[in-house]
Amino acid sequence: MTDLPIYPLTGEHKMIRDAARDFAQKEIAPIAAEFDESGEFPHATIKKMGALGFMGIEVPEQYGGAEMDTLAYVLALEEICKVDASHGVIMSVNNSLYSHGILHFGTEEQKKAFLPPIASGTAIGAYSLTEPQSGSDAGTMKSRATRDGDFYVLNGRKSWVTSGPVADYFVVFMMTDPDKKQKGISAFLVDGKTKGLVRGRKEPKLGIRASATSEIIFEDCRIPVENRLGREGEGFKIAMTVLDAGRIGIAAQSLGIAEAAYEAARLYAGQREAFGQPIGAFQGTGFKIADMKTRIEASRLLIYNAAIAKENSKKTGGRYSLEASMAKLFASETAMFVTHQSIQIHGGMGYSRELPVERYFRDAKITEIYEGTSEIQRLVISRAELDIK
Numbered sequence: 001m002t003d004l005p006i007y008p009l010t011g012e013h014k015m016i017r018d019a020a021r022d023f024a025q026k027e028i029a030p031i032a033a034e035f036d037e038s039g040e041f042p043h044a045t046i047k048k049m050g051a052l053g054f055m056g057i058e059v060p061e062q063y064g065g066a067e068m069d070t071l072a073y074v075l076a077l078e079e080i081c082k083v084d085a086s087h088g089v090i091m092s093v094n095n096s097l098y099s100h101g102i103l104h105f106g107t108e109e110q111k112k113a114f115l116p117p118i119a120s121g122t123a124i125g126a127y128s129l130t131e132p133q134s135g136s137d138a139g140t141m142k143s144r145a146t147r148d149g150d151f152y153v154l155n156g157r158k159s160w161v162t163s164g165p166v167a168d169y170f171v172v173f174m175m176t177d178p179d180k181k182q183k184g185i186s187a188f189l190v191d192g193k194t195k196g197l198v199r200g201r202k203e204p205k206l207g208i209r210a211s212a213t214s215e216i217i218f219e220d221c222r223i224p225v226e227n228r229l230g231r232e233g234e235g236f237k238i239a240m241t242v243l244d245a246g247r248i249g250i251a252a253q254s255l256g257i258a259e260a261a262y263e264a265a266r267l268y269a270g271q272r273e274a275f276g277q278p279i280g281a282f283q284g285t286g287f288k289i290a291d292m293k294t295r296i297e298a299s300r301l302l303i304y305n306a307a308i309a310k311e312n313s314k315k316t317g318g319r320y321s322l323e324a325s326m327a328k329l330f331a332s333e334t335a336m337f338v339t340h341q342s343i344q345i346h347g348g349m350g351y352s353r354e355l356p357v358e359r360y361f362r363d364a365k366i367t368e369i370y371e372g373t374s375e376i377q378r379l380v381i382s383r384a385e386l387d388i389k
């Protein structure tokens with residue numbers, strides 16, 4: 001692990017990075033393949049990660065969190081994802097998609113009620129934005145929240161909800177005024193036990209199989225008005241602000257996956273012999289190693305840069321969408337590139353379930369899709385650069 005001279009890590013950063021690395025090696029590594037195979041949700045290890053403070057790293061201590069900075073979050077997530085991206089995405093959703101919006105747009109009462117169980121890891125959070133007909137074009141959702149006195153009545157169907165089958169609390173986006181389109185979207189905090197919240201079938205997935213994903217269907221689900229997050233009509237802005245934070249997490253997840261696949265390939269290239277020498281001595285393999293390493297370190301720079309931009313935005317209030325999207329785009333495409341090359345270097349062994357390399361490859365693919373596809377990241381980056389809508 002490199003300590004980059006341009007981003008020297010503090011003692012606190014090194015402490016959380018090492019704690020996450022130790023935990024991942026001791027507690028997650030022995031079970032990762034088994035949980036990938038069974039698709040079972042890793043409740044026990046997630047609880048332990050909560051007890052260690054990994055589920056609310058940036059959440060202030062008064063709401064049950066570890067009160068550290070974004071770089072600390074990125075470093076810990078990277079270490080967890082080096083061992084298992086499924087644990088990583090559960091951690092990422094709790095930290096960013098769920099907690100970030102409540103921290104920034106929630107009332108004091110909402111923070112006290114909805115943050116501590118998630119930040120301490122005793123409960124699981126989820127974020128429901130996508131719908132069957134509304135993914136990248138998130139502003140076109142059909143789900144409706146209708147005001148009825150002191151309540152909102154939620155109706156509609158949300159899809160691809162990470163942790164949906166098991167989540168205790170949800171941040172949900174719905175139309176309150178469809179005529180206003182994006183400006184008619186509002187955000188809500190919903191307890192998973194609320195009548196009318198129905199969990200759909202668990203999705204059978206290519207990768208991150210130990211993280212559970214499902215539809216969430218709302219059928220006349222009544223929630224108190226005080227559970228609205230932010231103002232009516234502010235939902236789209238909240239969703240996008242939260243995704244900027246989330247994308248840094250997915251970039252860190254991508255980096256962790258890529259590093260694991262790279263390290264396996266590097267060791268194999270030094271050990272495996274063909275035609276009388278280690279395969280790494282052939283330029284065809286050596287150059288692959290060079291490209292993998294260079295892209296990984298470039299990803300790291302973009303991710304740490306985005307983490308620092310997010311940290312600065314706490315003081316300036318400015319956006320860091322550009323930095324977050326560049327980090328996610330480059331790191332997720334790097335994860336795909338590196339895991340692909342790692343299988344190639346391993347040959348038949350890379351294709352076998354006996355090694356984790358094929359799991360890294362399957363897990364990497366989703367990083368180019370969720371929390372905004374690579375195409376959406378390119379849209380955000382090009383719009384920012386060209387200053388056009």
Ligand code: CAA
Nearest residue numbers: 129136138139160161162237240241244321370371372376
């Ligand atoms: N922060 C704050 N405000 C933002 C913003 C941001 N990052 N991005 C846009 N906005 C604001 C704009 O300023 C604008 O406000 P005004 O009208 O007041 O100026 C408003 O939102 C609309 O912006 P756009 O015109 O740019 O909106 P658009 O319809 O063109 O969409 C988009 C922009 C970038 C394509 C956006 O729709 C997007 O990010 N789509 C991808 C959605 C996504 O990532 N989905 C993944 C869901 S989560 C998931 O994967 C599941 C999971 O559980 C992990």
